[in-house]
Amino acid sequence: MHQSVPRSPGQALIEFTLVLGLLLLLVLGLISVGQILLANYTLSQAVRAAAHQAAIAGGDAEAAQHAARSAIEGGLGVDEAGAEITVNCAAPCRRYDPVTVSIVYRGEFWAPLPPLFTEFTVRATATRAAERDRQ
Numbered sequence: 001m002h003q004s005v006p007r008s009p010g011q012a013l014i015e016f017t018l019v020l021g022l023l024l025l026l027v028l029g030l031i032s033v034g035q036i037l038l039a040n041y042t043l044s045q046a047v048r049a050a051a052h053q054a055a056i057a058g059g060d061a062e063a064a065q066h067a068a069r070s071a072i073e074g075g076l077g078v079d080e081a082g083a084e085i086t087v088n089c090a091a092p093c094r095r096y097d098p099v100t101v102s103i104v105y106r107g108e109f110w111a112p113l114p115p116l117f118t119e120f121t122v123r124a125t126a127t128r129a130a131e132r133d134r135q
Contacts, residue, residue: 028111035077035110036120042075043083043103043124050085050101051126058134059093064101082107093134100127 049071054064064087072080082105089099102125112118 025113028113031111032109032113032117032120035107036122038077039105039107039120039122040124042072042078043105043122045075046071046083047101047103047124047126050087050103051099051128054087054089054099054101055128055131058095058132059087059089059097059099059130060134061087064099068101068103078105079107089130089134093130095130095133097130098127099130100125 046068050064050068053067054060057063065085068083068085069080072078072083084104084106086102087099088102090097093099102123105122105124106119107122108119109117
């Protein structure tokens with residue numbers, strides 16, 4: 001017959017706290033990755049909408065920025081205050097010239113892992129041909 005070694009009182013508690021720390025780190029990391037993916041998706045939609053609007057408006061930066069901000073506000077997980085939107089087209093912007101819209105978003109993690117991972121940056125760019133001359 002095999003005799004089992006008696007367990008020390010509190011050994012299970014120590015093992016649980018060691019595993020809990022790793023499990024918590026894994027969960028917070030998954031939340032952070034999900035937040036980055038959500039921000040990336042929202043910015044991709046916003047930059048495409050802005051490039052489309054800029055192409056229709058002949059490279060009008062205000063129209064493109066308004067379209068981008070509207071798309072960001074309609075998305076999830078992104079605060080439009082952290083978005084920097086730039087619209088580039090040759091001066092003057094003529095029909096068929098490329099209109100490029102870029103968005104750089106800087107945000108804070110919902111579940112930060114200090115001291116290394118407290119902020120993140122997502123970039124998105126889209127280019128369309130201008131459909132009319134800028135008036």
